[in-house]
Amino acid sequence: MASVIGERIRALRERYLETQGDTADAIGVTKQLISNIERGYTQPKIDVLVKLTDHFDTTSDYILGISNDLQKKTGYTIDTDEERIFLSGYRKLRPADRRLMTDTMMRLLDGNAERRLA
Secondary structure (H helix, E strand, C coil), X not given: CCCHHHHHHHHHHHHXXXXXXXXXXXXXXXXXXXXXXXXXXXXXXXXXXXXXXXXXXXXXHHHXXXXXXXXXXXXXXXXXXXXXXXXHHHHHCCHHHHHHHHHHHHHHHHHHHHHHHC
């Protein structure tokens, strides 16, 4: 029987359009561990919980079922499926490709600012 923790992790994973393998790779654990947590067979250790909260940009209180507040107080929220897909894809990139994406985004933002001023 799935626990609150397992249900929350599965919901977050699906929200980010990730497989169990994607999530496992992103946080450095096995797919089997993610599966066992989601099914309520085991609970995540503290280090895994911290990695999950960072990966899914949420709080341990949310994953543990203490709070229903999904987002960390970071000043931004992920509102659309497009934003979740973009962020999930970005997290799967190698560091060099992440820098390329960041540089591309900055050029696009600069171009938009220039067009607004013109």
